Amino acid sequence: MRQAAGIVGERRHRAPVVVLSAMAKTTDRLLECARVAAGSHFEEASRLLQEIRKDHLATAADCIKAFTVSPEAREIERHFTDLQRLLQTLRLPGKRSPRSLDAIASYGERLSTLIFTGLLKQEGIAAQLMDSRELIRTGSEFTRATPDLSATETRLRGAIPPVCRAGRIPVLQGFIGSDDRGVTTTLGRNGSDFSAAIVGALLDVEEIQIWTDVPGILTADPTLVPQARKIKTISFSEAAELAYFGAKVLHPSTLLPAVKKNIPVYVLNSRDPGGSGTRITAQCQSSRNPIKSIAYKEGLVMINVSSTRMLMAHGFLRRLFEIFERHERPVDMVATSEVSVSLTLDSAENLDAIVEDLSQIGEVQVARNKAIICLVGENLKFTPGIAARAFSAIDTVNIQMISQGASIINLGFVIDEDRISEAVNRLHDHFFSDPDPEIFE
Ligand code: ASP
Ligand code: MG
Numbered sequence: 001m002r003q004a005a006g007i008v009g010e011r012r013h014r015a016p017v018v019v020l021s022a023m024a025k026t027t028d029r030l031l032e033c034a035r036v037a038a039g040s041h042f043e044e045a046s047r048l049l050q051e052i053r054k055d056h057l058a059t060a061a062d063c064i065k066a067f068t069v070s071p072e073a074r075e076i077e078r079h080f081t082d083l084q085r086l087l088q089t090l091r092l093p094g095k096r097s098p099r100s101l102d103a104i105a106s107y108g109e110r111l112s113t114l115i116f117t118g119l120l121k122q123e124g125i126a127a128q129l130m131d132s133r134e135l136i137r138t139g140s141e142f143t144r145a146t147p148d149l150s151a152t153e154t155r156l157r158g159a160i161p162p163v164c165r166a167g168r169i170p171v172l173q174g175f176i177g178s179d180d181r182g183v184t185t186t187l188g189r190n191g192s193d194f195s196a197a198i199v200g201a202l203l204d205v206e207e208i209q210i211w212t213d214v215p216g217i218l219t220a221d222p223t224l225v226p227q228a229r230k231i232k233t234i235s236f237s238e239a240a241e242l243a244y245f246g247a248k249v250l251h252p253s254t255l256l257p258a259v260k261k262n263i264p265v266y267v268l269n270s271r272d273p274g275g276s277g278t279r280i281t282a283q284c285q286s287s288r289n290p291i292k293s294i295a296y297k298e299g300l301v302m303i304n305v306s307s308t309r310m311l312m313a314h315g316f317l318r319r320l321f322e323i324f325e326r327h328e329r330p331v332d333m334v335a336t337s338e339v340s341v342s343l344t345l346d347s348a349e350n351l352d353a354i355v356e357d358l359s360q361i362g363e364v365q366v367a368r369n370k371a372i373i374c375l376v377g378e379n380l381k382f383t384p385g386i387a388a389r390a391f392s393a394i395d396t397v398n399i400q401m402i403s404q405g406a407s408i409i410n411l412g413f414v415i416d417e418d419r420i421s422e423a424v425n426r427l428h429d430h431f432f433s434d435p436d437p438e439i440f441e
Contacts, residue, residue: 001063005119007211007273008169012125014206015164018171019132019199020116021192022108023059026052027175030083034104037087038096045087053080056111063119072118076111083107098142102176102186106133109173109192117171126168135159136177136195138185145177145185149257152177153202160203172199193254197265201257208258209277210250211270216278217242217249219440220294224421225428229440231292232276235284238292238376239265241410245295245374255280276441284378287439290386291377294427298417300332300370301348302401303355306340307362316361317341323357333372333403333412342401344372344414369417370400373424374410375431381408393430394423 001023008018029052037045056076061067086104089095113129120127135155138145163170174192177185187194193210200208217239220228234242236259243250249267258265259282268277305320320341324331327350334343340362345351348368358364380386390411391399401414415423432440 001059001116001119003270003273004116004211005123005125007270008120009123009125010273012169016169017160017164017199017203017205018116018127018169019174019192019196020109020113020171021174022112023056026056026108026112027105027189030104030108031101033083033087034090034101037090040091042087042091045090046084049080049083049087056115060115060118063115064122070118072114075114079107079111079114099183102142102145103184105186106173106176106184109175113171113173120169120171126166127171128163128168130159130163130170130172132173132176132195133178133182133184135172136187136198138177138179138187140179140181140183140185142185144188145179147177147187147198148180149198149202151180152198156199156202160199187253188251190251194251197254197257201261201263204261205263208263208265210254210265210267212249212267213269213271214249214267215269215272215275216267217280217293219292219432219435220424220428221296224424225294228428229432229435231278232439232441233279233281233285234292235378236265236280236282237409238284238378239278239280241374241376242293242295245297245372245376245410245412285439287377287379288434288436289377289431289439290379290383291375291431292379292439293376294424294431295374295376296371296420296424297332297346297374298371298420300344300346300372300414300417301351302342302344302367302370302414303358304340304342304365304367305358305362306365308339319361320358323354323361326357327354329354333401333414335401335403344370344401367400370414371417371420372412372414373420373427374412375427376410378409380404380411386411389430390427394426397423 008016033045033048060072060076064070064072067073117127117129137148137151160170174195175186179185197208216230217234218228218230222228236255240255243252262282265280266277269275329345329350332344332346355364397415397419399413404411
């Protein structure tokens with residue numbers, strides 16, 4: 001909290017708008033309370049809630065002088081009374097809905113912003129707590145609501161600039177919003193950076209800064225590759241590809257609003273506020289390395305459908321994909337041959353039912369514990385022979401499916417999950433043995 005207040009304070013001459021996430025693990029803990037309460041273990045749920053309350057009170061007492069008699073203390077207690085009541089309602093099976101989960105999860109951000117605004121004021125920084133539910137209008141798809149950008153723009157433009165003009169820093173909750181009936185919604189897990197990007201883009205800010213606890217976007221997952229480098233500058237398309245393929249730094253939707261307005265996005269490290277982070281912009285800066293980063297996604301299921309009779313018959317692919325549509329499962333990667341179609345799903349959800357439907361149209365094989373490795377970089381399209389180089393760098397690993405889309409900024413392939421570390425390390429050694437100092441740090 002203090003570190004974040006310091007970061008905001010140092011930038012106050014730039015008239016920042018702050019979008020804050022919940023305190024560490026709070027959203028997980030609140031959802032766990034809800035799960036336990038819905039399972040009729042009400043005492044246990046109450047106990048968990050008390051622990052969350054204690055942690056928030058302790059943080060708030062650290063941040064705010066004379067906390068026990070402060071308005072923030074009363075407000076925090078009110079929030080926990082409301083939460084306790086919400087958990088009670090989960091005893092009724094009819095109330096165990098995604099809508100209730102959003103109501104409960106929203107308190108994480110409402111608590112963190114309340115404490116943070118108090119802290120800023122304490123430090124002599126004029127700040128104003130805003131309610132994102134009055135600003136971020138969404139659809140009613142609880143737990144993964146889609147923002148309504150035009151309604152949100154009107155609200156933000158009405159509410160935020162006057163606060164800034166008055167010399168105060170608006171503090172908004174990330175992650176949450178409300179639908180057209182005013183019911184609380186959330187944008188999906190880890191949605192706070194998405195919220196920040198929406199707010200920044202709709203207010204036409206100079207830049208959007210995502211403050212995380214990593215140095216920036218890296219050339220590979222540093223837990224697998226200790227010598228991974230920080231990428232100093234990367235394009236929107238490259239970063240979006242990486243976000244989707246598991247580099248957990250950014251929510252995959254985060255960049256969309258910024259891309260539309262061409263607003264640069266910085267990924268910065270709150271533990272090292274002086275660091276330069278990663279700058280994400282529309283233009284791709286040229287680099288002597290053909291790729292920017294190696295991403296991976298694990299826990300995938302690969303499905304192969306073969307049918308000598310049917311494959312080339314018209315309508316076959318439509319029938320195939322209709323099955324995935326019916327089961328509401330997105331397909332990550334697809335490859336086809338004369339007699340078969342291979343594809344990957346990012347989990348085994350509904351798998352049995354899907355396989356049953358697929359067997360109506362062809363012979364089905366399923367393989368679990370697969371991973372996609374993805375080489376990402378706009379330079380891929382100008383560098384011949386990348387696939388040959390990649391595959392010879394990992395010639396001991398069996399490659400089961402390959403895909404390179406028309407955009408050619410990523411080359412993806414499927415391997416067994418237990419070979420991820422080996423594959424990523426070898427590829428990293430190969431492609432980043434001589435990193436371009438203009439691009440990597
Ligand atoms: N607090 C929310 C979550 O944990 C949103 C976020 O952290 O970005 O998913
Ligand atoms: Mg978070």
